[in-house]
Amino acid sequence: MEIEKKTNTSVQQVKKPVHKRKSAKRREWENLGAGLLYLLPALLIVGVFLFYPMMKTLYYSFHVTNASGAVINFIGFEYYRTLFESSAFRTSMKATFLFALYTVPTTIIISLFLAVITNEKVKGVPFFRVVFSSTLGISVAAGATIWLLLFHPSLGVLNNMLNAFGLSGVQWLTSPNVALISVAITTIWMNIGFNFIVLLGGLQNISEELYESAKIDGAGYWRQLFNITIPLLSPTLFFVSVVTIINSFQTFGQVDILTGGGPANSTNLIVYSIFREAFYNGYFGYASAQAIILFVLVLIFTYIQFKVGEKKVHYQ
Amino acid sequence: MMKKIIIYTLLILSSLIITFPVLYAVSASFMTSAEINRGALLPSSLSFENYVAAFNNVPLLHFLFNSFVVSFTVMIGQLILCSLAAFAIVFIPFKGRNFVFFLFISTMLIPWEATIIPNYVTIQNLGWVNTYPGLTVPFFAIAFGIFLLRQHFLTIPKELYESAQIDGCTRFKFYYKFVLPLSKPMLSALGIFGFLTTWNMYLWPLLVTNNNDVRTVQIGLKMMVSAETGTSWNVVMAGTVMVLLPTLLLLILGLNQLKRGLTAGALKG
Structure with a gap:
């Protein structure tokens, strides 16, 4: 049937060569109009709530404003200078990077491990896949609230277990040396679901035959893992690492619920810092300068990852 | 055989660790305060007292309703706007459509958190603080959705479009009679993803709600935490x-579809 109709088109096109040029021009305009009409709603949203505010953030970062966002005067790079001289901001940046360092590799390694063991053909594997994906369905607020209880100095399960082994409890959320690690543990747990799903999907896309022929060549489990699985999974690993690192720079909810940025700013990650400066202290310009730094940070890291990725990633 | 034992051991140990926080939360939600203080792992009896208390102490049902309205609205909004945009990019040949696609993809580089200050001002100027539009409209178009649907629409044969046009099918009719039904798996993946992420949203609802009218359940939970952690952890649990049950169920039911969507996004990205 389709073929029949296709021939119909060509017949029609042959029949009207005279009008062709004119109608082609008109159709071009029609298409442009229709295309923009279909795109309009999405363009409007993206324009108003992403591109415009990004520009506006840049603008704010050079201006003093009042608490409702009205600009008072231009001050150039003053906020950026203050930021780089501020020890609070340095602490906040250090925490942001340390946090990425704590969470990103660990999340990926654990998720990869879980994906590898659920990619084995044993009975009951679908059940375990659901279990390992489950943390994707848990909201930041709910997850952090549960961990708030687990970390509780006297009621928490973690300290109870330590005490049972005769060890003294840890000040999970109130010690400046430990708090960031506690927030990281919570985050790793919450991120496992997403990373697991994507990595498992990647593993399932690797063709069975490769393993078969590797087995015939006498390659053992570990050699298969490092010579077939990891290289062929590299596009997926790459995707996951880009997403996880960007997510780690955007962390907010768990900080707000677990520590409120404390103790001594040790968990004052950049988004939390932006939030506090803008909406508690009313310094829109100062907070916007930090938001621009966040934007640049994401840009740089994505760029580096794509540069490194180009060389290391093995596309099939 | 040996390998099987190792794998099952690893599977079971890992799932115990992963599920422990949630299982403990469920268990603690049935405990008495005395049991929590004692550090018990299991409640001695199954009583729904704490749930009743939770629903009485904060307007939890109202918050759940708000979260449902907000998540559902964003889901529908994303499905409509993203599919229209992806349709235009794939099926309407006009100059600059690749540029438009690139423009959408480039928004992935803008962290939403970096734009919250002007966005908050915009919402205030629109009079959308404490309203559903304030909570939903900014999220109607996401690059991930447009990307996912575009990749799928590209697999629909162009011949189908041509023959439909000859049959007198208008462009819009082709969009909703052919393209949308043919894309059901991707649309449901995007729908589940949109619902989940919106339900779990935290920073934005915290900013644009300052009373209980449209406040979502995540913020309700935070209120509960700050109000009751001193005394009744069992009620908080x-x-x-109640907050994590809806999305956990949705995730478990829609896992396969979601996985298909996320995997497609990862491999082609």
């Missing part, structure tokens, strides 16, 4: 279970 009952609230937490």
